[in-house]
Amino acid sequence: MSSVTRPALRVRKSGALLVAAVIALVGTMPVAGARWSLAPIILIPLAVLVWALRAGTDVYPDRLRVRALFGSTTVGWDEVTELAPDERGRVSALLVNGRVLRLTGVTTVNLPAVLAAAGHEVSSPPTPD
Numbered sequence: 001m002s003s004v005t006r007p008a009l010r011v012r013k014s015g016a017l018l019v020a021a022v023i024a025l026v027g028t029m030p031v032a033g034a035r036w037s038l039a040p041i042i043l044i045p046l047a048v049l050v051w052a053l054r055a056g057t058d059v060y061p062d063r064l065r066v067r068a069l070f071g072s073t074t075v076g077w078d079e080v081t082e083l084a085p086d087e088r089g090r091v092s093a094l095l096v097n098g099r100v101l102r103l104t105g106v107t108t109v110n111l112p113a114v115l116a117a118a119g120h121e122v123s124s125p126p127t128p129d
Contacts, residue, residue, distance in 0.1 A: 009117035
């Protein structure tokens, strides 16, 4: 793979998820502080907060890196046969080996920016006449 260390584009989940996680974290503080047995409840909004900060898709000129709460998956653009949206507007990468990789944070709205950052053109399937 390339020696480029910074992605051309970082696509993350909505900022609303981050705000909701912070509000939930603050809201669980009094409950977690009431009794020691309730202290682990704070881990749930904390995990959501970390996931909201970390999860997303990093676009490089030669590859994609999809990050989750734990770990990441990197695929080269040569392994991607198609980027396909679903009915909810989320985008998945169809790979040469037949696997489908959901691109976290990528939607039909920001798909042109993802393709432009990778140096690819936007194309759509031919329409039947």
